[in-house]
Amino acid sequence: MIYGLKIENDVPKTVNNFLKQLLESGKVEAVLAMQETPSGRSAFPTMISDPDKLDTNVFAPLLPVSTGAMVSRLTKVKGSKKPLAVVLRACELRALTELLKLKQADLENIVLIGVDCLGTFPMKIYSNYPGDEDPTEVVLKGEGEEDMRTACLNCKDPVPETADLIIGIFGTDTGKSILLDTRTEKGQELINDMGLSEFGNEKDREKAVLDIRNKRDEARKAFMEEHSDIIGVEKLLEFFDTCVNCHNCMKACPICYCRECLFESDVFDVEASKYMAKAKSKGAYKTPTDSLLFHITRFNHMILSCVECGLCEQACPSDIPLMDIITAIAENAQAEFEYLPGRDPEEEMPMVVYREDEFQDVGEG
Amino acid sequence: MSEEKEKTKEDFEPKIVGFLCNWCSYAGADLAGTSRIQYPPNIRVIRVMCSGAVDSVYVNRALLEGADAVFIGGCHPGDCHYLNGNYKARRKMVLLKNILTTLGMEPERIWVRWISASEGQKFADTVKEIVDETKKLGPNPMKEKWNI
Ligand code: SF4
Ligand code: SF4
Ligand code: SF4
Ligand code: FES
Secondary structure, eight states, X not given: OEEEEEXXXXXXXXXHHHHHHHHHHTSOSEEEEEEEOTTSSOEEEEEEOOGGGXXXXXXXXXOSXXXXXXXXXXXXXXXXXXXXXXXXXXXXXXXXXXXXXXXXXXXXXXXXXXXXXXXXXXXXXXXXXXXXXXXXXXXXXXXXXXXXXXXXXXXXXXXXXXXXXXXXXXXXXXXXXXXXXEOSHHHXXXXXXXXXXXXXXXXXXXXXXXXXXXXXXXXXXXXXXXXXXXXXXXXXXXXXXXXXXXXXXXXXXXXXXXXXXXXXXXXXXXXXHHHXXXXXXXXXXXXXXXXXXXXXXXXXXXXXXXXXXXXXXXHOTTOOOTHHHHHHHHHHHHHHTTOOTTSOTTSOOGGGOOOTTSSTTTBOO | OHHHXXXXXXXXXXXXXXXXXXXXXXXXXXXXXXXXXXXXXXXXXEEESOGGGOOHHHHHHXXXXXXXXXXEEEOOTTOOTTSSHXXXXXXXXXXXXXXXXXXXXXXXXXXXXXXXXXXXXXXXXXXXXXXXXXHHHOSOGGGGOSOO
């Protein structure tokens, strides 16, 4: 069911008031949502229980971390005892869905509020946003694409389809009202007694969602085409030439699920003589070793669940445009297994299941 | 000129790393040895408890260190000692090859074969096939790269 949410002041404040109502009504004990830091240079998913401290901006065009990974942190030891509303973007929700499949998060007492995503800026741009304009206003006007992260411009779907409740922007007149789309009973219960009226412009909504999806799809195809020349060992080594093997990409990735990454462990540590032997076999050996091994293996471990949030790229100190290759790797690998991460919480991860009658050419001469 | 080049290309002796399942292919290799079935000496065998235990990291490492081919030998589908390790190995290797294909990194250097403990001849034939095909491919370019 789709309801309209009348704008008071501006869009972020309207949503903030909506969240405040949820807190004050006692339907939830806390809200986890994007809140700007006091300097205004950043915003983070913030757990807020005091309505007076609630000063969220769920449309802040910034993805500092994945809220999906934060929910995992908050609940992986034990689920929430008290009702909590989590506000998150589509890619964050998809990451959370994958983490749930890995049993690294718990949704007990959690209601998921998804927000339409207009795209986000790199941390470096957001925190020093040029001119006097407020970055949130810029994206709400439908502008700012030239500064957006490539992950966002190529987004597979900016609508958080599997949320309990969606706060929708596409297809609304943000001067007048935005929409609340209840997708589950849990979501419906949140707003039941708010006296909201029907949105009424379902057609506009549908069309706008279709338009944005098509736009992103086309951008994605063009992007993959543009970077399709990064193939072969020479090009790949050149691509990763400035990689300092810091593993930030892995740490920022919401999907890199290992409690201890293989590459942070000591399994590759060997005595000096072995390194000497390695050097001798090739004549020379760059250290730290195994950068490419790290990347290719990481892709093998997580690419089927890669939600293309681009956090890896944002975390790279060498500004390696990781999405230039990850987009195609994810696309092809996920197509092979007809799997889309985050699409359906019930869908099993490809590497934990198998069918006897598949890939039968593998292993036969 | 081109003929000569061709010759040097096929002239090298490929190094093959084989990850062989203890319960089948490894025993198959053993049988080939004890039955004195001839096969090329190019393979270095690493025994694993199940083909399902071969993580992509082992395969990648061998390839990046310069192995000319990697061979994963497991039990025939339905015969895995741990029921479904080979089905999972199959998926893992499909994924690995898919990724290497996207990256243009010679997925054809990876071989998966199901060979039982009684198939000594099949083991020998497979090694020969891998050696022949790898000679056609030429040496793994990774061998020359000091900067991986
Ligand atoms: S990847 Fe998509 S959902 Fe994620 S921040 Fe970008 S536009 Fe939003
Ligand atoms: S690999 Fe990069 S884009 Fe994919 S989920 Fe991880 S951080 Fe996001
Ligand atoms: S964050 Fe960048 S420099 Fe660090 S390991 Fe990843 S790609 Fe390399
Ligand atoms: S035990 Fe041989 S493949 Fe699993």
